[in-house]
Amino acid sequence: MSSDQPRPETAAEFTARVRAAFPALSDTGDGTAYFDGPGGSQVPAVVARAVADAMTAGLSNRGTVTASERRAEEVVVAARAALGDLLGSDPRGVVLGRSMTQLTFDVARTLADDWGPGDEVIVTTLDHDANLRPWVTWAQRAGATVKRLGFDPVTAELDDVTPLLSDRTRLVAVTAASNLFGTRPDVRAIADAAHTSGALVYVDAVHLTPHAVVDRAALGADFLACSPYKFFGPHLGAVAADPALLEILRPNKLLPSTDTVPERFELGTLPYELLAGVTAAVDFIADLAPGTATTRRERIVASMTHLEVHEGALFSTLLHALAGIDGVTLHGNATHRTPTALFSVAGRTGREVHEALATEGVNAPASHFYALEASRHAGLGDAGAVRAGLAPYTSESDVERLLTGVGRLAAAASSVP
Incomplete structure (x- = not known):
């Protein structure tokens, strides 16, 4: 790399830059870790x-x-x-x-x-x-x-x-x-x-x-x-x-x-x-990822291509960690997927997990999410399971908070006689 070329943006820098655009994620926000993006994302100030x-x-x-x-x-x-x-x-x-x-x-x-x-x-x-x-x-x-x-x-x-x-x-x-x-x-x-x-x-x-x-x-x-x-x-x-x-x-x-x-x-x-x-x-x-593309469509393709890689890496970390928690069951493991994890915690209803995580400032709701026939077909019934979806503004700290909360719930449930 020549000295006059800018240093590539790290994953942490990308996340920090994206988060800065969202008032709900600012220092004056309530500190929530939002994993409910599949139901509706947060909104940047420019919108x-x-x-x-x-x-x-x-x-x-x-x-x-x-x-x-x-x-x-x-x-x-x-x-x-x-x-x-x-x-x-x-x-x-x-x-x-x-x-x-x-x-x-x-x-x-x-x-x-x-x-x-x-x-x-x-x-x-x-x-x-x-x-x-x-x-x-x-x-x-x-x-x-x-x-x-x-x-x-x-x-x-x-x-x-x-x-x-x-x-x-x-x-x-x-x-x-x-x-x-x-x-x-x-x-x-x-x-x-x-x-x-x-x-x-x-x-x-x-x-x-x-x-x-x-x-x-x-x-x-x-x-x-x-x-x-x-x-x-x-x-x-x-x-x-x-x-x-x-x-x-x-x-x-x-x-x-x-x-x-x-x-x-x-x-x-x-x-x-x-x-x-x-x-x-x-x-x-279109401006999520820096680049040299000129038309808006080209910039969108570049940004979303970058985002898919970025989210994929963070999602891999999340999935691997969830799979390693005793008492946690992951539902679905398609080869090609979005960064969306559906899981259950043994001894806890989805609603209980949702509510417990909310007390720690983590939004990860539980439901069938209107995919009712899918939930029933997978054996999850009308209650469904807990869903954690990543977004461009999801940070490593957010993921750590989610995993800590889930781990604590799973351990507490397993200790109940």
Whole structure:
């Protein structure tokens, strides 16, 4: 390395720099170690400022006449562009809505208008219910057959979809990463097989987007859904698709609302201030890792590639240590996964572990986390287990606090006669 080249940033320096951007993690915060990122991340100051600035700058309904109308229009266009860059998809096909759940119900209802008896829809028991129940609900109303793709209850690896496919398959809904176990299925292989049968593919990328590079086309997803509040943004949802595909779909809409794509899929007035926060969140992601990339998409790819390695190293430490604690059982061990650990402590309910850790300033909740069928299939029932998910702001100190707390609980439980 030449003397004029900057020294590479260490993992500790990266974490410290990222944490400095989050008010909740500052010296004036409450000192919480947040492992509940899979349910919603903390928010950097720049995102909160973007929301506040949009709300106070003067906004009107979208238009081109007044300055406030143009500001609203610019906010929407910028958010679509940002999400397009984040998801590797054409911004003209980015649909915005209240939540991923709401949008998925809307897309399912629209597609089901063309389904009937004899048609088949494939869902997986590994998925969050938001990518399962909408399809089951609308397929059943259309008289179509629902097939379920299972998974190994020990490894949490998804089964082979091929035996379920037929020339009557209309759609395959699959997660890009399980929010319960962290499993990352081979979505591209599933999509290729589904497309060979003439089916569409709807991918839930909510849990993948905060941890890895996402590229809708590379995944083979016809529809790709995400939730910005899982990657530092406000609470809303988005679905990305090819604009040409959206053009042939006719969703239910109000008579006076526009018939253009993607707006015809968006019900009511969009939350402009939250969309400003989405753009700020994507820009924050693009600057996570230093580099020489120029376009925002290139910077996002560089940052998420760096982040995946960074989180992977810390997660390896966490998994190894949890596995070494007597009385702790890890659930799922997929080969390819996000930094998400699901575990139980012998002699303790998940709720008891959650509550005990909370008294030590460690947020690690216990539940099925809306992956109810997955939890039941793995033998965890409706109670589920404790989930610890890493985020870019997770520090080694956070991990040590979690491990200390879990170790203390496990030891105390084992000493009870």
